[in-house]
Every structure is written in structure tokens, then in C-alpha cells.
Amino acid sequence: MRTKVAIIGAGPAGLLLGQLLHAYGIDNVILERQTPDYVLGRIRAGLLEEGTVALLDEVGAGERAHREGLVHEGIELAFGGARHRIAMKAATGKTVMIYGQTEVTLDLMNARKAAGLTSIYQAADVMPHDFDTDHPRVSYRRDGVAHELACDFIAGCDGSHGVSRASVKASAIQTFERIYPFGWLGILSETPPVSHELIYSNHARGFALCTMRSTHRSRYYLQCPLEDRIEQWPDDRFWDELKRRLDRKAVDDLVTGPSIEKSIAPLRSFVAEPMRFGRMFLAGDAAHIVPPTGAKGLNLAASDVHYLSLAFREFYDERSSAGIDGYSAKALSRVWKAVRFSWWMTSMLHKFPDQGEFGARIQLAELDYLVSSKAASTSLSENYVGLPY
Numbered sequence: 001m002r003t004k005v006a007i008i009g010a011g012p013a014g015l016l017l018g019q020l021l022h023a024y025g026i027d028n029v030i031l032e033r034q035t036p037d038y039v040l041g042r043i044r045a046g047l048l049e050e051g052t053v054a055l056l057d058e059v060g061a062g063e064r065a066h067r068e069g070l071v072h073e074g075i076e077l078a079f080g081g082a083r084h085r086i087a088m089k090a091a092t093g094k095t096v097m098i099y100g101q102t103e104v105t106l107d108l109m110n111a112r113k114a115a116g117l118t119s120i121y122q123a124a125d126v127m128p129h130d131f132d133t134d135h136p137r138v139s140y141r142r143d144g145v146a147h148e149l150a151c152d153f154i155a156g157c158d159g160s161h162g163v164s165r166a167s168v169k170a171s172a173i174q175t176f177e178r179i180y181p182f183g184w185l186g187i188l189s190e191t192p193p194v195s196h197e198l199i200y201s202n203h204a205r206g207f208a209l210c211t212m213r214s215t216h217r218s219r220y221y222l223q224c225p226l227e228d229r230i231e232q233w234p235d236d237r238f239w240d241e242l243k244r245r246l247d248r249k250a251v252d253d254l255v256t257g258p259s260i261e262k263s264i265a266p267l268r269s270f271v272a273e274p275m276r277f278g279r280m281f282l283a284g285d286a287a288h289i290v291p292p293t294g295a296k297g298l299n300l301a302a303s304d305v306h307y308l309s310l311a312f313r314e315f316y317d318e319r320s321s322a323g324i325d326g327y328s329a330k331a332l333s334r335v336w337k338a339v340r341f342s343w344w345m346t347s348m349l350h351k352f353p354d355q356g357e358f359g360a361r362i363q364l365a366e367l368d369y370l371v372s373s374k375a376a377s378t379s380l381s382e383n384y385v386g387l388p389y
Contacts, residue, residue, distance in 0.1 A: 003029040003118075005312060006138045006151040008126055009158030010039055010119055012101060013284030013301035015108035017155055019059035020309035022115055026316055029149060030119040031126050031140055036109060044101035046213055047198075047295040049386030050094050052302040056104065061111040068214070069099035075384065077367055078201035078247050084371035085197070091378040094385040100213050101298050128154045128167050131280035153324075154280040155308065157301075160270070165286050168277050180267040180291060180346060181353055182206070185224040187238055188261040193218045194246075194254045200293075200349055201245050202363055207350040208245035209293075218255075223350055226266060235259050267291040267346065269339050274328040275304075281327060283308055288335050293349060294342035294384070303389050304331050334387060341383040 005021055007014045010032035021028045032039065048056075048065070056062035073089035089095050112119060123140040130136050131154055138149045156164025165173070193212035201208040206223035213219055220242055224233075239256045246254070270289040275282045284301030307330050311323030348366050352359065370376045 001029070001147065002150040003027045004152045004316070005029075005155055006031065006128075006136075006149050006153070007155045007157055008128065008138065008164050009156070009162060009284075009286070010034075010036075010109075010121065011042075011157065011159065011284070011301075012105050012108060012298060013286075013305055014155070014157035015105065015112060016055060016059065016302060017157060017283065017305040017309055018117060018119075019061065019108060019111055019115075020055070020305060021312060022112075022117055023059055024309065024313040024317075026312055028117070029151075030112075030117075031123040031138060031149070032119065032121045033123055033126060035121055040102055040106060040109075042102070045292060045295065045298045046098055046100045046211065046219065047299075048097045048099055048104070049299045049302075050096070051306075051386050051389055052299050053097055055302050055306060056107065059108075059111060061104075061107040064103065064107055065097065065099045068103070069097040070212070070214070071095050071097050072197050074197055076195065076197055076199045077371060078199050078250070079203075079364055079367045081247055083199065083247055083250070084367075086371070086377050086380060086384075088381040088385050091374075091381040092385050096295070096385055098212060098214075104298070126158075126163055128156070128164060128280055131167075132278035134279070136279045152279070153312065155305075156280060156282045156286045157284050157305070159285040160289055162286050164280065165272055165282055167280075172277060174273050176269075176271045176273070178269040178343065180269075180350070181226065182223050182350060183226050183228070183264045183266045184209075184221045184292065185228065185233055185238070185264050186219060186221045186262070187235070187259040188213070189218050189220070189257045189259050190216060191218045191255040191257040192216055194250050199246070199250060200345075201247075202349045202367060203245040204351070204360070205241070205245055208242055210246070210250065224264060228264060230262055230264060233262070238262075265292075267293075269343055271332070271335060271339060273332060275331050276324070276328040281308055281324070283331075287331075288339065290339055290342040291346045292342075293345040294338065296338040296342050299386055300335055300338050303334055306389055307331050334389070337383070337387055 005028040199210040209221040283304035314323035
């Protein structure tokens with residue numbers, strides 16, 4: 001089998017890239033080692049920048065997001081027992097949308113199916129080959145039978161633990177990483193959100209986040225030790241601890257209920273450079289990871305594939321390699337700014353083991369400055385709603 005672009009990974013990055021390439025008339029095949037149900041079962045982010053929504057619209061996969069998504073014009077920062085609103089739309093003219101990554105993935109899957117494009121699920125032992133030549137290929141096994149996909153380019157959209165980045169020689173890649181000394185304990189519940197906008201809470205007991213997936217489904221997070229286990233956090237304990245970290249009004253408004261999903265996720269910042277290796281390109285989590293505090297993971301994947309799809313279109317339509325030659329530098333420029341913002345939000349809002357009273361007071365001073373300075377709140381807003389592509 002042959003195609004122009006072989007895409008490894010059927011998460012939102014790979015699926016969005018595939019739809020963009022299809023819109024530009026560029027043949028592509030997606031290889032995914034898991035089943036569609038497994039991919040859809042992964043609970044991930046739920047906040048979309050306007051640029052991400054625009055890309056979904058471009059490929060005809062945005063209708064349900066506009067119908068069911070919740071548009072937010074601001075966020076709330078809670079500290080010192082009170083909440084303070086950051087009016088993002090007033091500062092930037094832009095909004096964000098609450099719409100689950102699982103729903104984005106489903107919409108893109110349906111759009112790809114409707115277009116009759118090839119997606120090969122349960123592709124085992126996927127391996128890119130010869131991407132340092134003009135004739136790259138990807139081998140895989142399906143139902144015990146060996147197959148090979150010849151292509152012009154390979155797009156590695158297979159996540160942090162995927163085969164694409166792992167196939168690069170160690171001497172050809174440089175990685176940068178920051179491991180945070182805590183995790184996020186998150187639950188999903190069939191309860192109305194405590195507030196119509198997100199609440200980010202800095203508290204002496206640790207960070208808390210109140211968010212949602214819809215008007216009847218809420219998502220809450222607590223900072224917790226990395227060594228904690230789900231079994232240590234029955235629902236009653238979670239709700240009690242959440243109440244300790246919220247302001248009085250939020251506690252009064254909070255509706256509790258049984259969790260329908262519960263997980264603990266470690267936090268880290270990670271970047272791999274470059275994002276191009278001959279005729280193989282990395283996009284999304286295969287190239288970078290950010291802590292979820294800044295809501296940038298899915299949105300960075302979208303900007304990556306935007307740049308990459310335009311580069312491929314330029315190559316095929318104009319016979320120019322300028323786009324693919326510049327892809328890594330262009331993508332990384334935006335990636336590092338998002339990594340900085342996510343690190344800053346994480347550093348400002350969480351309790352660190354070594355921060356002491358001095359560090360805690362610095363955090364409160366930073367937060368007070370943010371909510372009292374138009375320039376500071378505008379800077380936060382510009383980054384939160386998403387820097388331009």
C-alpha cells in the first residue's frame with residue numbers, strides 16, 4: 001500500500017492532520033495500535049482555544065462543538081478566601097470553549113469515516129523506517145499478517161510513549177524536562193458545575209480546580225502527593241478536601257455526587273527538539289507535554305498540525321520545501337511560549353514542598369498583582385486564550 005502521508009496515531013492530533021490534508025487533496029493513511037473504543041475511552045482535556053475551534057470548522061467537524069460546547073469569557077482566581085475574575089474577552093476580544101477532548105476525537109473520527117478515508121486500527125508493531133531518505137515507509141502487523149505502507153512523509157502523532165520519537169537516534173534529538181513534585185487527583189461527576197466559569201484556587205492545603213464538561217457534568221481536581229493511590233481517595237474524602245480548598249460561596253454552591261471516573265495524573269513539562277527528522281515530523285504529545293494548568297496540551301497539538309498541514313500543502317502545490325524546512329522552528333516557537341505559560345501557572349498556583357512561608361507569600365503577591373493590574377491580567381488572558389498561529 002502507498003500513500004503520500006502516513007500518520008501514526010489516531011488521537012486528535014493525527015485525526016485533525018488527516019482531515020486537513022484531505023481538505024487540501026493530500027492522500028493520507030492513519031495507523032493506530034488501539035481500537036477506536038479504547039481511543040475514545042481516554043479522559044483528557046476539555047478546553048479549546050478559538051484557533052482549535054476554527055480548525056475543526058475548517059474540516060467540517062465543528063458543528064457539535066458549537067451546539068454543545070460552553071463558551072467562556074473569563075476565569076476566576078481564588079486566593080485568600082475570595083474569588084477574583086479575569087475578564088479575558090474584555091482584555092483580548094477572544095473566548096475559550098469547554099468541550100471534551102473525547103468529543104473532539106469522536107467528531108473527527110466521524111468526519112474521517114464520512115469522507116471514506118483509511119484508518120487502520122489495531123495495527124501492531126508499527127515502526128517507521130528510512131525517514132532519513134526520500135523513500136520512507138512504515139511497517140506494521142494486522143491480524144498477525146505483516147504489512148508495509150510506502151509514503152512520502154511520516155507524521156508522528158502517537159503521543160509521548162509512541163514509537164515515532166523513540167525511533168530517532170539519541171544523537172539527533174535533545175529533550176528538556178521538568179518533573180513536578182505532585183499530581184492531580186481528578187474526578188468526573190454527574191453534577192452541575194459549582195460556577196459557570198473555571199475556578200483556579202491557590203490554598204495552603206494545595207491547589208484545586210473546578211471545571212466542567214457540560215452544564216450537568218463537572219470535573220474537579222485536587223493537588224495530591226505523587227505517591228497517593230486512588231484507593232486512598234473515596235468520594236467522601238475527595239469532596240471534603242475540595243471544600244477545604246474553596247471559598248465559602250463555592251462551598252455553599254457545590255453539588256456533590258458519586259464519581260463516574262477518578263484518576264491521578266503526574267505533572268511534567270517536556271519538549272523534544274527538533275520536531276523534524278528527515279521526512280518524519282513529530283506533532284502533539286509526541287514532541288511536547290505541558291502540565292494541564294494552562295490548558296494547552298490539545299491546543300498545541302492543533303497548532304502543530306496546522307503548521308504541518310500547510311507545509312505539506314506548500315510542498316505538493318508549489319513544489320516548495322520551505323514549509324517543511326521551517327516547520328520545526330515555527331512550531332517550537334509557539335510550543336515554548338505555551339510551556340512557559342503552563343509552567344508559570346503551575347508555579348503560581350500549587351504548593352511546593354520547598355517553598356516555605358516566603359514562597360507562599362510571593363505566590364499571593366503575584367496573584368494580587370494579577371487581579372489588580374490591567375497589564376498583568378491582559379498578559380494572562382492573551383496566553384490563556386491562545387497566542388496567534
